[in-house]
Amino acid sequence: xxxxxxxxxxxxxxxxxxxxxxxxxxxxxxxxxxxxxxxxxxxxxxxxxxxxxxxxxxx
Numbered sequence: 528x529x530x531x532x533x534x535x536x537x538x539x540x541x542x543x544x545x546x547x548x549x550x551x552x553x554x555x556x557x558x559x560x561x562x563x564x565x566x567x568x569x570x571x572x573x574x575x576x577x578x579x580x581x582x583x584x585x586x
Contacts, residue, residue, distance in 0.1 A: 530536040539546045 537543050537547070
C-alpha cells in the first residue's frame with residue numbers, strides 16, 4: 528500500500544481536502560444527472576394526466 532495508515536490515505540499528502548472535495552462534487556453531479564430527469568418526467572406525466580382529465584370533463 529502506498530500510504531502508511533488510513534489517516535494518511537485521507538490526507539493524500541496534504542491534498543486530501545481538494546481530492547475528496549472533487550470526488551464529492553463529481554458524485555453530486557452524477558447523482559443529480561440521474562435524479563433530476565426522473566423527477567422532471569414524473570412532473571410531465573402528472574401535468575399530462577391533469578390536462579387529460581380537464582379535457583375529458585369539458586367534452
